[in-house]
């Protein structure tokens with residue numbers, strides 16, 4: 001048994017340190033003195049909101065329980081300001097003669113409230129939007145309502161896409177059609193003539209500077225987007241011949257998302273700036289250089305070029321872009337362009353927190369296991385295991401582990417052949433895990449761990465069953481092994497003692513989280529608290545980019561509940577919930593796959609009627625059974641807390 005932790009000396013700050021809050025939180029997340037995780041939307045010096053209070057409010061006032069997405073709208077605004085200020089400062093420091101105008105790529109988070117908040121916070125900076133498909137273009141056109149609003153049109157384009165973009169031009173927006181495929185040149189010329197409206201045109205260039213990170217294939221010779229040097233020359237000629245040379249305004253590149261290494265960005269920017277200068281020298285009056293996305297998020301807080309991290313700051317990113325463009329243009333004696341960037345992840349990832357509830361534990365060693373070893377005359381196999389457990393021979397860890405493995409296998413074989421009963425098999429398994437736990441504990445004292453024993457921790461880790469679906473809410477973790485920081489939202493003043501991994505409630509063994517952020521490399525388990533009477537909530541942080549829309553309905557678990565939180569100094573706990581979005585009901589999810597709720601209900605009614613007619617159920621019971629069915633159709637797809645579970649309590653204020 002582990003010694004009981006000394007509760008009196010463990011502090012919330014120690015937990016915060018263990019979970020990495022000060023590192024990946026960048027001042028926006030911290031632990032308070034009572035052991036609760038708080039969000040500080042405006043940064044270190046600003047007001048702070050207890051996430052547990054938001055949960056209590058969501059349940060009490062809106063009936064919404066986790067799984068729950070919390071959007072911290074002020075934090076989203078803050079990120080928009082930070083990005084724009086970073087570029088403004090860089091332009092000032094470098095005495096750069098051009099301007100900066102950012103656009104938000106809608107694909108990173110399409111939710112109306114997110115797009116609107118970004119545009120509202122970006123008004124002062126002339127912040128615009130980027131669209132990569134027709135639906136996104138329609139969103140952008142409706143949202144950008146002022147003269148000169150910037151709209152960058154990327155992605156594959158058909159005639160309809162181009163027509164819609166020219167509609168924006170007609171209304172006075174600064175719309176730029178970025179040519180990604182050579183065939184788009186002819187299409188744009190054709191639609192321009194048809195509508196009698198002239199577009200602004202950009203070229204997306206295929207850089208030879210390689211990308212880096214998970215999304216590195218967005219550039220290079222095999223990228224699916226962009227024009228080669230030869231295509232650029234040909235496309236430029238084509239535009240000139242069509243008397244549309246003056247429409248060419250922009251050079252664009254995108255080296256992929258979450259670029260971990262600043263060197264990658266420096267090289268790409270310099271190469272793109274060379275393209276810019278050369279196209280200018282061909283006689284085109286370019287105006288913009290668009291550096292795409294790629295600005296990272298330091299998910300593990302390590303500040304390294306590890307793929308979950310980034311070895312640069314937002315300020316450094318802006319300075320390097322401004323400096324390198326200026327440098328290349330000066331050498332070529334070409335006036336510097338206005339700079340556009342398309343940062344998505346860096347703007348929206350931090351504002352969103354996914355809250356899930358741990359509802360059960362899957363343990364290797366049952367609670368009553370201690371009694372197992374005390375029986376007078378145990379089965380010889382158990383006696384052997386007990387011998388190994390007590391280590392009477394004083395063997396080394398590795399040898400004991402191998403011996404125990406052999407005995408466990410023997411037990412399984414004897415059981416299969418009918419020579420061992422279930423109770424003895426159970427005891428053998430438990431003894432095996434007890435031996436592993438003992439070995440693991442002894443390893444902590446030693447420095448070197450043999451390879452066979454390296455995974456012992458992960459093998460022994462308990463599984464916390466959490467009420468959510470990885471496939472709905474954390475798709476990039478499953479698909480790309482992307483790491484997100486995770487921490488309990490309460491009890492940080494208690495030492496976490498249980499090594500655990502998380503499993504979701506889908507019937508899919510991939511529905512789990514067994515890799516966690518760490519300063520070096522990754523952790524294969526996370527220390528958590530034993531589950532008690534009060535609900536135990538975990539926060540998954542920095543999930544505001546890409547995860548929402550890519551989630552799927554595996555096992556028919558639907559979209560989760562959502563609340564949008566604003567700072568409010570007139571409220572005692574510092575916030576209010578402005579907006580709520582209910583998660584999908586079972587009925588809604590079933591509708592997607594053509595099982596209409598009314599049809600299902602009718603079919604059930606028919607079965608119940610038949611049963612009633614045949615005297616299998618009484619009429620009144622039949623009505624109750626049908627109500628049970630229809631009630632469930634109206635409910636959420638996730639687990640509902642037990643009937644006598646406690647409501648979430650407010651932890652501060654009124």
Ligand SMILES: *Cc1c(COP(=O)(O)O)cnc(C)c1O
Pocket residue numbers: 105107108132154254256257258292293294295342343344345346
């Ligand atoms: C996806 C995408 C972005 C956004 O990239 P982030 O790394 O999220 O900032 C920007 N531009 C283009 C063309 C994209 O495809």
